Amino acid sequence: MSLGIRMLFCPNCQHPVASSVSACGNCGADFGSGSSWTPQEKPAPKGGERSHLGVVCLLLALSPVMLALVNLPVFWLLDCDGNEGVGIRCLRAPWFSEFATAAAGLGVWGAFFTAPAALLLYLIGAVARHVGRRR
Numbered sequence: 001m002s003l004g005i006r007m008l009f010c011p012n013c014q015h016p017v018a019s020s021v022s023a024c025g026n027c028g029a030d031f032g033s034g035s036s037w038t039p040q041e042k043p044a045p046k047g048g049e050r051s052h053l054g055v056v057c058l059l060l061a062l063s064p065v066m067l068a069l070v071n072l073p074v075f076w077l078l079d080c081d082g083n084e085g086v087g088i089r090c091l092r093a094p095w096f097s098e099f100a101t102a103a104a105g106l107g108v109w110g111a112f113f114t115a116p117a118a119l120l121l122y123l124i125g126a127v128a129r130h131v132g133r134r135r
């Protein structure tokens with residue numbers, strides 16, 4: 001790092017720019033005296049929100065898989081047999097059968113519903129961010 005030149009960030013595209021330049025080399029935003037653009041000390045925190053939403057959607061999309069990962073060892077331990085259609089019977093824990101059927105049904109339901117819902121949520125978030133940036 002040479003003295004006198006700090007690394008700043010373009011307010012338009014978040015590209016790193018030197019404090020000495022008068023325009024962004026990436027998107028061409030003008031940092032001259034007549035321009036409203038000014039290089040920022042830190043990049044805008046939009047990227048953080050985006051990854052947070054992405055993680056939530058990913059977890060939602062993977063929830064049927066995680067449910068199955070939890071179900072399988074439990075079903076195996078309790079000697080459960082059957083499927084979500086005919087119902088599941090647990091030989092070692094009859095009281096668990098009803099819950100097991102519901103959990104299996106939820107997994108199937110989740111695979112059909114949760115994953116598309118997560119994708120839709122992510123798309124809505126992406127559109128909201130796009131609209132927010134234009135304002």
Ligand SMILES: [Zn+2]
Pocket residue numbers: 010011012013014015024025026027028029
């Ligand atoms: Zn830029």
